[in-house]
Amino acid sequence: xxxxxxxxxxxxxxxxxxxxxxxxxxxxxxxxxxxxxxxxxxxxxxxxxxxxxxxxxxxxxxxxxxxxxxxxxxxxxxxxxxxxxxxxxxxxxxxxxxxxxxxxxxxxxxxxxxxxxxxxxxxxxxxxxxxxxxxxxxxxxxxxxxxxxxxxxxxxxxxxxxxxxxxxxxxxxxxxxxxxxxxxxxxxxxxxxxxxxxxxxxxxxxxxxxxxxxxxxxxxxxxxxxxxxx
Amino acid sequence: xxxxxxxxxxxxxxxxxxxxxxxxxxxxxxxxxxxxxxxxxxxxxxxxxxxxxxxxxxxxxxxxxxxxxxxxxxxxxxxxxxxxxxxxxxxxxxxxxxxxxxxxxxxxxxxxxxxxxxxxxxxxxxxxxxxxxxxxxxxxxxxxxxxxxxxxxxxxxxxxxxxxxxxxxxxxxxxxxxxxxxxxxxxxxxxxxxxxxxxxxxxxxxxxxxxxxxxxxxxxxxxxxxxxxxxxxxxxxxxxxxxxxxxxxxxxxxxxxxxxxxxxxxxxxxxxxxxxxxxxxxxxxxxxxxxxxxxxxxxxxxxxxxxxxxxxxxxxxxxxxxxxxxxxxxxxxxxxxxxxxxxxxxxxxxxxxxxxxxxxxxxxxxxxxxxxxxxxxxxxxxxxxxxxxxxxxxxxxxxxxxxxxxxxxxxxxxxxxxxxxxxxxxxxxxxxxxxxxxxxx
Numbered sequence: 158x159x160x161x162x163x164x165x166x167x168x169x170x171x172x173x174x175x176x177x178x179x180x181x182x183x184x185x186x187x188x189x190x191x192x193x194x195x196x197x198x199x200x201x202x203x204x205x206x207x208x209x210x211x212x213x214x215x216x217x218x219x220x221x222x223x224x225x226x227x228x229x230x231x232x233x234x235x236x237x238x239x240x241x242x243x244x245x246x247x248x249x250x251x252x253x254x255x256x257x258x259x260x261x262x263x264x265x266x267x268x269x270x271x272x273x274x275x276x277x278x279x280x281x282x283x284x285x286x287x288x289x290x291x292x293x294x295x296x297x298x299x300x301x302x303x304x305x306x307x308x309x310x311x312x313x314x315x316x317x318x319x320x321x322x323x324x325x326x327x328x329x330x331x332x333x334x335x336x337x338x339x340x341x342x343x344x345x346x347x348x349x350x351x352x353x354x355x356x357x358x359x360x361x362x363x364x365x366x367x368x369x370x371x372x373x374x375x376x377x378x379x380x381x382x383x384x385x386x387x
Numbered sequence: 388x389x390x391x392x393x394x395x396x397x398x399x400x401x402x403x404x405x406x407x408x409x410x411x412x413x414x415x416x417x418x419x420x421x422x423x424x425x426x427x428x429x430x431x432x433x434x435x436x437x438x439x440x441x442x443x444x445x446x447x448x449x450x451x452x453x454x455x456x457x458x459x460x461x462x463x464x465x466x467x468x469x470x471x472x473x474x475x476x477x478x479x480x481x482x483x484x485x486x487x488x489x490x491x492x493x494x495x496x497x498x499x500x501x502x503x504x505x506x507x508x509x510x511x512x513x514x515x516x517x518x519x520x521x522x523x524x525x526x527x528x529x530x531x532x533x534x535x536x537x538x539x540x541x542x543x544x545x546x547x548x549x550x551x552x553x554x555x556x557x558x559x560x561x562x563x564x565x566x567x568x569x570x571x572x573x574x575x576x577x578x579x580x581x582x583x584x585x586x587x588x589x590x591x592x593x594x595x596x597x598x599x600x601x602x603x604x605x606x607x608x609x610x611x612x613x614x615x616x617x618x619x620x621x622x623x624x625x626x627x628x629x630x631x632x633x634x635x636x637x638x639x640x641x642x643x644x645x646x647x648x649x650x651x652x653x654x655x656x657x658x659x660x661x662x663x664x665x666x667x668x669x670x671x672x673x674x675x676x677x678x679x680x681x682x683x684x685x686x687x688x689x690x691x692x693x694x695x696x697x698x699x700x701x702x703x704x705x706x707x708x709x710x711x712x713x714x715x716x717x718x719x720x721x722x723x724x725x726x727x728x729x730x731x732x733x734x735x736x737x738x739x740x741x742x743x744x745x746x747x748x749x750x751x752x753x754x755x756x757x758x759x760x761x762x763x764x765x766x767x768x769x770x771x772x773x774x775x776x777x778x779x780x781x782x783x784x785x786x787x788x789x790x791x792x793x794x795x796x797x798x799x800x801x802x803x804x805x806x807x808x809x810x811x812x813x814x815x816x817x818x819x820x821x822x823x824x825x826x827x828x
Binding site: 204226237360 | 401403404405407408409411412414415416422423424426427428430431434674708711712
């Protein structure tokens with residue numbers, strides 16, 4: 158069992174990120190004020206407010222095989238321990254993102270180490286542990302996608318996950334990962350090249366990605382005129 | 388595009404890749420709540436307060452297991468004292484154990500090495516820190532504890548084992564006709580003697596399992612294996628109905644029953660007389676597990692003719708896809724052609740034309756590919772692959788120099804799929820044709 162008892166008080170190599178991933182709204186301002194007052198009442202509020210963000214970041218970054226519940230708990234334990242370090246309401250969200258990405262990075266590294274020593278059979282049977290989806294091909298495609306993503310360098314992986322899967326702009330990605338913009342661009346280009354090559358070699362995934370993209374594009378096209386009117 | 392395998396004729400673009408990935412992940416995130424928010428919060432609270440087992444909090448850990456944490460501490464302390472006092476424990480092979488009741492008091496087996504629980508669980512703590520927790524209404528016997536060997540016989544009921552990994556120790560658990568060889572792990576094992584069956588529920592690590600006919604294979608953390616024995620009554624379910632059976636253990640092909648292989652997850656899946664019934668898993672269930680090479684191997688080992696003659700159109704389609712995915716275009720073509728000939732009215736046969744087209748295109752047989760795409764679009768005008776078939780057909784016409792046909796197909800494409808992935812190519816063709824028409828006016 159992983160040792161989860163040690164909280165992650167402050168990301169070791171990630172400085173609290175300067176604003177803004179999103180400008181501090183009233184909820185963040187209220188939360189910040191409660192954190193400053195001390196006590197524990199703010200923790201449930203913070204949890205309710207940031208649970209969807211943390212969950213989305215973790216699952217998009219690590220894929221469906223992530224032991225998401227433990228990792229989400231890691232993030233919030235770390236956040237609750239160190240939130241008093243936050244100096245501005247505009248930094249609450251970015252601080253949560255930083256801690257989350259720190260946890261994700263640690264998990265990616267742990268997986269790489271584990272994969273290095275692990276058994277081939279584990280990969281073979283991984284599909285059984287992907288939580289069920291209604292579409293069996295989606296399940297397999299998700300598994301293939303996760304496998305391909307896991308072959309990336311952890312930092313390239315995080316850049317791709319935040320920018321492409323989480324739809325964050327490059328400046329925000331740079332802030333969240335404590336990288337320069339040019340490094341983010343370089344890593345993104347490298348991740349894209351590698352993924353395109355791997356996906357092109359995988360007929361199942363390329364079929365699925367293409368069909369999926371096409372269906373979704375058709376759907377968004379149906380919404381297009383409405384969006385323009387609005 | 389030398390790096391492309393057969394079956395993938397057009398490379399993806401970055402935007403398409405990102406859109407597809409994002410959509411796949413979004414679907415996964417929105418298709419169901421797989422993370423229990425309250426359970427996570429409870430875990431956070433427990434960790435922050437240093438409490439790992441709170442009776443009132445929701446937990447995946449069975450209720451009867453939860454008492455074990457504090458008792459284990461007491462038992463470990465008692466064991467440590469005993470081991471230190473008797474000078475044991477310096478060599479991991481010098482295994483000893485203590486048995487502790489819910490109250491923390493040690494239980495004496497009077498030399499029988501056999502324990503039965505009724506309403507309260509019991510905890511067996513070994514000197515190497517391995518523990519075995521006996522659920523209520525469980526009977527076990529320790530057949531051997533010597534030279535690092537432990538042989539645990541589960542006669543009835545359920546145990547939760549957490550075995551520390553040491554190279555010098557050898558833990559085995561017997562449940563009826565099955566033996567679980569532990570390699571450092573945590574799992575639940577249950578056994579119902581009247582049915583001769585049980586369930587192995589792996590939480591961490593891995594175990595090797597053998598049954599009445601020899602080795603079954605390895606079971607990994609997160610997997611469950613139904614241990615299906617010869618039932619006392621043929622009508623009785625082989626596994627308690629409240630225990631879902633999600634995934635089988637590693638098994639030899641042909642040695643597992645189809646129901647468990649599919650991971651059906653319901654009690655009915657276990658209504659089979661024996662885990663060793665020689666039934667081949669369906670190609671569909673293997674495809675769900677991405678075991679494409681096994682599908683191809685099975686078809687070839689049985690003889691393709693026999694497979695083509697006996698399998699359903701849907702199974703044959705799975706075989707064809709598996710062949711494509713492992714780079715066996717030749718086999719895929721043969722299966723798809725047979726599908727078209729033998730089951731011409733099935734939807735699988737109609738879709739087969741599209742895939743025949745793709746394989747032909749990947750092999751550089753443009754005319755053949757065009758013919759197959761045409762058949763597909765005509766036979767399945769509302770089919771899932773029509774946009775792709777139409778786009779590819781258009782590209783083939785353009786490549787062959789038939790601009791008139793290409794333009795006509797481009798107009799058709801834009802009308803039906805105005806935002807499809809071939810939009811740019813189609814627009815370019817129609818604009819080119821329009822420019823040419825104005826020039827000649």
